[in-house]
Amino acid sequence: MTMTSPTKAPELGLPQPAERAARRPRRFRPGAGKQLQGGPFTYIALAVVGIGSLLPLYWTLVAASHTQDEVLATTPPFLPGGRLMHNLDAAWTQANLGKAIVNSIIVSGCITAATLFFCTLAGYAFAKMRFTGRGALMTGVIATLTIPPQLSVVPLFMMMSDIGWGGKLESVIFPTLVSAFGVFFMRQYLSEALPYELIEAAKIDGANNFRIVLSVVLPVARPAMMVLGMLTFVQAWNDFFWPYLALNQQNPTLQVALGQLSASYTPDQSIVMAGALISTLPLLVVFVIFGKQIVGGIMSGAVKG
Amino acid sequence: MATSTPTRDAFAPPPGGSQQKPASSRRQTWRSRLWRFDDKASPYAYIAPFFLVFGAFGLYPLLYTGWIALHRVELTGLDQMEWVGWDNFDKILHDSEFWTAVSNTFLIGVMSTVPQLLVALGLAHLLNYRLRASTFWRTVILTPYATSVASAALVFALVFRADGGLLNWVLQIVGFGDTNWANGHWTSKIAISVIVIWRWTGYNTLIYLAAMQAVPTDLYEAASLDGASRWQQFRKVTIPSLRPTILFTIVISTIGSMQLFGEPLLLEGGTLGATGGNENQYETLSVYLYNYGWNLGHLGPAAAVAWAMLALLLIIAAVNWLIGRFVRKSAV
Numbered sequence: 088m089t090m091t092s093p094t095k096a097p098e099l100g101l102p103q104p105a106e107r108a109a110r111r112p113r114r115f116r117p118g119a120g121k122q123l124q125g126g127p128f129t130y131i132a133l134a135v136v137g138i139g140s141l142l143p144l145y146w147t148l149v150a151a152s153h154t155q156d157e158v159l160a161t162t163p164p165f166l167p168g169g170r171l172m173h174n175l176d177a178a179w180t181q182a183n184l185g186k187a188i189v190n191s192i193i194v195s196g197c198i199t200a201a202t203l204f205f206c207t208l209a210g211y212a213f214a215k216m217r218f219t220g221r222g223a224l225m226t227g228v229i230a231t232l233t234i235p236p237q238l239s240v241v242p243l244f245m246m247m248s249d250i251g252w253g254g255k256l257e258s259v260i261f262p263t264l265v266s267a268f269g270v271f272f273m274r275q276y277l278s279e280a281l282p283y284e285l286i287e288a289a290k291i292d293g294a295n296n297f298r299i300v301l302s303v304v305l306p307v308a309r310p311a312m313m314v315l316g317m318l319t320f321v322q323a324w325n326d327f328f329w330p331y332l333a334l335n336q337q338n339p340t341l342q343v344a345l346g347q348l349s350a351s352y353t354p355d356q357s358i359v360m361a362g363a364l365i366s367t368l369p370l371l372v373v374f375v376i377f378g379k380q381i382v383g384g385i386m387s388g389a390v391k392g
Numbered sequence: 393m394a395t396s397t398p399t400r401d402a403f404a405p406p407p408g409g410s411q412q413k414p415a416s417s418r419r420q421t422w423r424s425r426l427w428r429f430d431d432k433a434s435p436y437a438y439i440a441p442f443f444l445v446f447g448a449f450g451l452y453p454l455l456y457t458g459w460i461a462l463h464r465v466e467l468t469g470l471d472q473m474e475w476v477g478w479d480n481f482d483k484i485l486h487d488s489e490f491w492t493a494v495s496n497t498f499l500i501g502v503m504s505t506v507p508q509l510l511v512a513l514g515l516a517h518l519l520n521y522r523l524r525a526s527t528f529w530r531t532v533i534l535t536p537y538a539t540s541v542a543s544a545a546l547v548f549a550l551v552f553r554a555d556g557g558l559l560n561w562v563l564q565i566v567g568f569g570d571t572n573w574a575n576g577h578w579t580s581k582i583a584i585s586v587i588v589i590w591r592w593t594g595y596n597t598l599i600y601l602a603a604m605q606a607v608p609t610d611l612y613e614a615a616s617l618d619g620a621s622r623w624q625q626f627r628k629v630t631i632p633s634l635r636p637t638i639l640f641t642i643v644i645s646t647i648g649s650m651q652l653f654g655e656p657l658l659l660e661g662g663t664l665g666a667t668g669g670n671e672n673q674y675e676t677l678s679v680y681l682y683n684y685g686w687n688l689g690h691l692g693p694a695a696a697v698a699w700a701m702l703a704l705l706l707i708i709a710a711v712n713w714l715i716g717r718f719v720r721k722s723a724v
Contacts, residue, residue: 125518125521125522125523126521129518129521129523130523132515132518133515133518133519133523133529133533136515136533137529137532137533139590140532140533140535140536140590140594141532141535143536143539143544143547143548143551143590144535144536144539144547146547146550146551146558147543147547150547150550158550158556159553159555159556160556161556161561162561163556163558163561205441205442205445206442208438208439208441209438209439209441209442211438212434212435212436212438212439213439216434216435216438217435218432218435218436221435224439224443227443228442231446231450233643233647233705233709234450234454235647235650235651235701235705236651237650237651237653237677237678237681237698237701238453238454238457238698238699238701238702239449239450239453239454239456239457239698240453240681240685240698241453241457241460241685241691241694241695241698242452242453242456242457242459242460242695243449243453244470244685244691245460245465245470245691246453248470249470249471261445261449262445262449262450264441264445265441265442265445265446267442267446270439270442295427295430296430296431296434297434300438321537321538324540325538325539325540325541325542327540327541327542327653327654328651328653328654328678331653331654332682332685332686341540342540342541342542342654345540345542345543345546346542346654346657346658349542349546349549349658349661349662350657350658350661350662350663350665351662352662352663353662354661354662356550356661359546359661360546360547360550363542363543363546363547364543366540366542366543367538367539367540367543370538370539370540371535371538373538374531374534374535374538378527378530378531378534379527379531381531381534382527382530382531382534382598385534385595385598385599385602386598386599386601386602387602
C-alpha cells in the first residue's frame with residue numbers, strides 16, 4: 088500500500104531480506120550521520136512543541152471547569168475545577184447546542200458520504216479511464232483549489248434564499264458535496280493501487296463500467312477512502328465562514344453556535360469554553376483513535392502534490 | 393478476492409438479458425453499441441458531479457459576483473437589484489477601512505506564513521530522524537489541526553486577554569507590564585498570527601516530512617563523501633529537493649491567509665469582531681466583506697470586495713510566479 092510507505096520508511100530496523108541487509112550499513116539519512124537515531128536535543132525540542140500543541144486544549148478544559156471569575160483571576164487556575172457539568176449545561180441551553188450537534192452530524196455526515204462516493208468515481212475516471220480532455224479537465228479540477236470561497240458567497244447567499252434554502256442545512260451541504268482535493272487524492276491513490284489487469288479481467292468477465300466501480304474499484308480504494316473520509320469529516324465539522332453566513336441562531340452548526348455564543352452581549356468566558364470543549368471533543372476522540380491514519384493520509388496526499 | 397464476485401455474477405446472467413437462447417446478430421450489434429456507449433460516456437458521468445457542483449456553487453456565483461458588484465442590493469430585500477455602475481467599487485476604494493483591511497490581511501499573512509513554514513521545516517527535519525514513538529510525535533504535532541477556527545480563536549482570546557489573560561500573567565512574572573494585545577496594532581496582529589501558526593504548523597510539517605522522506609538517500613551519501621556537514625547537507629540537498637513542496641505550501645498558506653475570518657472575528661469576543669477591533673486594527677478583508685454585507689447589510693459593496701480579493705489574489709500569484717522563476721534561475 089502506497090499510503091503507509093513513507094511512514095514506514097524510518098522503521099526499517101527489522102530483519103531485512105539478504106540483499107537489503109547487505110546494503111543497510113551504508114544507508115544514510117538526512118542529518119543523522121551514521122547513527123540514525125535522534126539525539127536528546129531532538130526529543131526536547133519535540134516535547135516543547137508538543138506541549139505547545141496540547142496546552143491550549145488543556146487550557147480549554149481548565150477554563151471550562153471553573154467560574155469566569157476564577158479563570159480571569161490574577162492567578163489563573165492550572166487544574167480542572169468542579170464546575171464542568173454546570174458550564175456544559177449552561178452552554179447547552181444558551182447556545183442551542185443540542186440542535187447544533189445534530190446539525191453538525193447531519194452536515195458533516197452528508198458531506199463526507201457524498202464526497203467519498205463522487206471523489207472515488209471521479210478519481211477512478213481520471214486515474215484509469217481514457218477520454219478526450221482528461222488532462223485539461225484534471226488541470227481544471229486542481230485550479231479550483233485556488234479559489235477562496237469568499238469570492239462567491241454574496242451571490243451564493245442570494246441563490247440559496249431564491250431556491251428556498253436560506254438558513255437551511257442544504258445551503259451548507261450542497262456546495263461541498265465533492266471536493267477538488269478529494270478527486271486529486273483518489274486519483275493519486277488509484278493510479279498506483281489499482282492494476283489495469285484487475286479492470287481488464289472484470290471487463291472480460293462481462294462487467295459493465297459501473298459494475299467494475301462497485302466490485303473492483305471500491306474494495307481497492309477502501310484504505311484511501313477511510314483517510315479521505317476522516318479528512319473531509321474534520322474539515323466539514325470545523326468549517327466556519329460559509330455556515331456562519333448561511334445559517335442562523337435557530338438552526339446552527341456547532342461552530343456557528345459557538346461563534347454566536349461569543350458574539351452575544353456579555354459572553355461568560357467559562358461557558359464559551361465549555362461550548363468550545365463540546366465542539367472539539369468528538370474530533371479529539373477521532374484523532375486519538377485514527378491519528379496514525381490521518382497523519383499518513385496527509386503525508387501521502389502531499390508527497391506527490 | 394475482490395474479483396471473484398463480479399466474475400461469478402457476470403457469468404450467470406449475460407449482460408443485456410437472462411435468456412439462454414443464442415442472441416441474434418442484430419442483438420449483438422445493439423449490445424456492443426451499448427458497451428461502446430458505456431465506455432465512452434462513463435468517464436464523463438463519473439467526473440460530472442464535480443463539475444456540476446463546482447459550476448453551480450463555485451464558478452457561476454464567482455462570475456455573478458461581478459454583476460452584483462455593479463448593483464445596489466440590500467440584505468433586507470434580496471430580490472431588488474438596482475444598477476449603480478462602478479459606485480460600489482468607488483465606495484470601497486475610497487474607504488480607508490478597506491485599505492486598512494488590505495494591509496492587515498497582507499501583514500497578518502506574512503507574519504503567520506513565514507514563521508509557520510520555517511518552524512515546520514525545522515520540525516520536519518527533526519521528525520525525519522529515527523525516533524522512538526515517531527507516530528506519537530507526529531500525531532501530537534498535528535492535533536491542533538483537529539480544532540476548529542472557532543474553538544482555537546476563543547481559547548486564544550482568553551490567553552491574550554488584557555485582564556486575567558494567561559499570557560499577561562506569564563509576562564508579569566518575567567517583569568513585563570500589561571499588554572493590551574487586542575488593542576495594539578502590532579500586538580493584535582501577532583495574536584492572530586499565533587492562532588494561525590498554532591493551527592497549521594503541524595499540517596505543513598507533515599507535508600515537508602513526506603517530501604523529505606522521498607529524497608533519495610544516495611544524494612546524502614554523495615554529499616557526505618564530499619565532506620559536507622549536516623547543515624550543508626540540509627541546505628544544499630534537503631532544501632533544493634523540497635523546493636516544489638515549499639512552493640506548494642507557500643501557495644496554500646497564501647490562499648489560506650487571504651481567507652482569515654474566524655480568528656479576527658472572535659479574537660475579542662463580544663460584538664467588536666465584525667469591525668476587527670475598535671480601530672479596525674485586526675480587520676481582515678474577509679471580515680470587512682462580512683461587515684459590509686451581513687452586518688451593515690449592503691451586499692453590493694461586499695461583492696465588490698470579493699472582486700478586489702480576486703484581483704489581489706491574481707497579483708500575489710503573479711508575484712509568486714516571478715519569485716519562483718527568479719529562485720529557480722539563481723539556483724542554477
